[in-house]
Amino acid sequence: MAFDGIVISNLVHELNNTILNSRISKISQPEKDELLLTFKGTKGSTRLLISVNASLPFMCLTNENKTAPLQAPTFCMVLRKHIANGRITKIYQPNFDRIIHFDIEHLDEMGDLSQKTLIVELMGKHSNIIFCDKDNTIINSIKHVSCLVSSLREVLPGRKYFIPNTQGNKINPFEINNSDELFNIIISKPLSVIKAIYTSFNGISPLIASEICYRSGIDGDSSVSAFTADELKHVSNCFFWFIEDLKNNKFQPCIIRENKVPIEFSSVTLTQYQDYVSTNYDSISEVLEIFYKEKNIHSRIRQKSYELRHIVTTSLERNQKKLSLQTKQLKDTNKRDKFRVYGELINSYGYNLDPDAKFLEAPNYYDDNKIIKIPLDPTITPQENSKKYFDKYQKLKRTYEALTELIEDTDKEIKHLESIQASIDIATSSDDLIQIKEELIDFGYIKKHKNNKKIKTKSKPFHYVSSDGYDIYVGKNNYQNDQLTFKFATGNDWWFHAKGMPGSHVIVKSNNSELPDRVFEEAGSLAAYYSSGRENEKVEVDYLQKKNVKKPNSGAPGFVVYYTNYSLIAIPDISNLKKMD
Incomplete structure (x- = not known):
């Protein structure tokens, strides 16, 4: 994620085209590290959201309103006192x-024209809003920084503002006036080309340095x-x-996604x-709002699903070990028929054995009368x-029959757990996770408490509309x-x-x-994408009319059987499909 000087430059350009010369009509502080400013100008009302959260600093124009606390924080009260109804005269990015x-x-307490500066620093954990x-x-x-926190700069009322x-x-x-200057700077660094670029120039992130290369x-x-x-001259x-x-100001805001998950954004086309x-997108604010919203959703669901994922993974590993042990024990029962043949051959040919004989050599009528040597207890x-x-x-026969049944049950349990694991991977909301948790409780993977009541969820299946409607x-x-x-689904x-x-x-509703x-x-693409094979280039998909799909007795949820079907090879790409809310 590169909230670098280029994104800031794009944002400043956008703000100058939207809120410059507008008046501040409302100031609120929804969170301790967030500021929401509402502007009114010739183009109507506009909101600007500024977040200096240490792990997620960003700023963008937004249509979304946020509920402010009943008791406004001190920083918010100070801003309201000084710049409420103030006019934005200049927006710029230093250096x-x-x-x-x-x-x-703005007008001060005496009614005289006065000027103040609101400074937003978006520098990771050092981000701040300074008035x-x-x-x-x-x-x-919005954040006070004393000498105990930073030896480079104090950010406290009464101190002089400067950039360390x-x-x-x-x-x-x-x-820089020409490419020769860039060339001389780059060749002077005994580093990789990417590092030589981003360590030499302000506002250039490793992402942009990589893009240039x-x-x-x-x-x-x-x-x-x-x-x-x-x-190197060509690089320059x-x-x-x-x-x-x-x-x-030739910007092209964009978001890069992998399997619909946002992984990167920038204000320029990322050809790499x-x-x-x-x-x-047309607007960098739109990019920032969408990116951080989607990123938040995925990271939040990932965090909320951690406990469920851990339970499923642990149960899956335990059952896979159990299956491996059972399979090994089953293999040991393969010699059971040999003991049966030994017993039959002794009954058939043991009548003239010496009393202290240690072996019986006899023709095996199950194997073309080949001579077989059978160990005996004299x-x-x-x-x-x-x-x-x-x-x-x-004994081995009974073990074989018992193990065959156990292996079948263990295999079914593994498939069931794998299906739950796949469900966790595609969950997009807390309601989705609640339904998965209910299934884990119903099948004993999570202990059911007496006071637990089933929660009504709003989770519904995904709904898409095909190109043909x-x-x-x-x-x-x-x-x-x-x-x-x-x-x-109906039969057809x-x-x-x-x-x-x-x-x-x-x-598919026919x-x-x-x-x-x-x-x-x-x-077919949807079936491939919403499966454990979504990372594959192609996935084989079975399809048939619903009337031919059957539910076996005592089958686990989601488990079905069918005997006649068609197959197709699908690409797990659904980017062209329209998803309904």
């Missing part, structure tokens, strides 16, 4: 750094000394052209992510030796799969499932009509 200054003109007067004296800040030089002598890339066609992780002067030219585009899905009679081998046979439904968990297949609807792996039931081929392909 291409991760800082935005808002110059605000200063016109001579850079700090009036207040923690980045060394980094250069503002906007001050990718556009130049070189391996940026290699040392500067590994390249010729011409190659690409970098210079890149900066010129930024100077001319050729194998991922890149979505362009201390007992041939009949007792025969009985001894029959007893061993019966057909409704397609996807179960999020085993209970929803059963509901979709056996209560929602079509049922899809990834072959031989855990996954969702996919139902409306008693013949489906176009494209609908089968799109439903």
